[in-house]
Amino acid sequence: MRLGIFGGSFDPPHVGHLLAASDAFEALALDRLFFVPNAAQPLKQGVLVATPAQRLAMVHYAVDGDPRFSVSPAEIERKGLSYTVDTLAAFAERYPDAERFLLVGADAFATMPHWREPARIAGLARIAVLHRAGDEGAAPPAGIPAEAVVRLQTRRVDVSATEIRDRVRQGRSIRGFVAASVADYIARAGLYRQGTA
Ligand code: ATP
Numbered sequence: 001m002r003l004g005i006f007g008g009s010f011d012p013p014h015v016g017h018l019l020a021a022s023d024a025f026e027a028l029a030l031d032r033l034f035f036v037p038n039a040a041q042p043l044k045q046g047v048l049v050a051t052p053a054q055r056l057a058m059v060h061y062a063v064d065g066d067p068r069f070s071v072s073p074a075e076i077e078r079k080g081l082s083y084t085v086d087t088l089a090a091f092a093e094r095y096p097d098a099e100r101f102l103l104v105g106a107d108a109f110a111t112m113p114h115w116r117e118p119a120r121i122a123g124l125a126r127i128a129v130l131h132r133a134g135d136e137g138a139a140p141p142a143g144i145p146a147e148a149v150v151r152l153q154t155r156r157v158d159v160s161a162t163e164i165r166d167r168v169r170q171g172r173s174i175r176g177f178v179a180a181s182v183a184d185y186i187a188r189a190g191l192y193r194q195g196t197a
Contacts, residue, residue: 003098004033005091005125007075007084011050012186013062014164014178016157020130023154024103025068028128033103034072034091035059038082049165050191052076061181085117088124100125101150106135113141122148132156168192 006021013035025033037055050058056076063069074090075082084102091100102125104112109129112118118141121127127149133156140149164177169192174183186192 001032001095001098002028002030002101003091003095004028004030004101004103004128005036005072005088006033006103007036007038007082007087009161010035010037010055010059010062011161012055012058012164012178012182012191014159014161014182015176016159018062018179019157020105020132020154021069021103024101024128024130024152027152028101028150030068030101032070033068034070035063036072036075036087038075039079040081050189054185054189054191058182058185061185062179064181083116085115085121085124088121092124101128102126103128103130105130106132106138110138110141113143118143119145126150128152130154165192 004021004024006017006024008017010017021033021035024030037052037059039052053076056071056073059071063071075087078086088100088102102121104127106129109127112121115121122144127144129149130152132154140146159177164174167174167177168186174186178186
């Protein structure tokens, strides 16, 4: 089995995430791709607006009904700061025979030396770096062996969670930026209206 692991804040999950996941699913010939929303992102503390439970609910809304995608509550259930190495170790234990791929955006890949135990991460999964069309493919950061890295081209979808939160705060529509069920949830829960991000 070929397994993809796609972590992020997903605050909220948007079409950029879904299309990147879809491109990666095909390029890596995955059997299953897990979205893993983090409880607290060590490098992003203080900027999240939705609670972990709300982000988990939104990721479910975004992917439910799509047989390619699953949601793992592992990081949110673990609470505290989310370290990728712990998540991968848990996946390795649960799916020891799977070929595991950790999906990371090119921006996140560049910060990998600051993550906990980058070399162990590279031993637990291949690192699939998502390059949005037009991105430069930077060399692997220090401590990451080149053979652990797979480069993927994904389409450029110029949307970010930050922009979506801003749009909600400004009272603008986010239809088309997120799944309709996610937009409904954001409206129902009153998310992002007075955020600090
Ligand atoms: P924020 O605007 O809050 O920083 P974000 O939209 O970048 O959030 P994250 O949850 O931080 O979303 O992203 C999770 C992963 O998805 C990261 O690896 C990131 O590189 C990737 N990603 C985010 N937006 C896109 C996009 N438009 N296209 C492809 N990949 C994306």
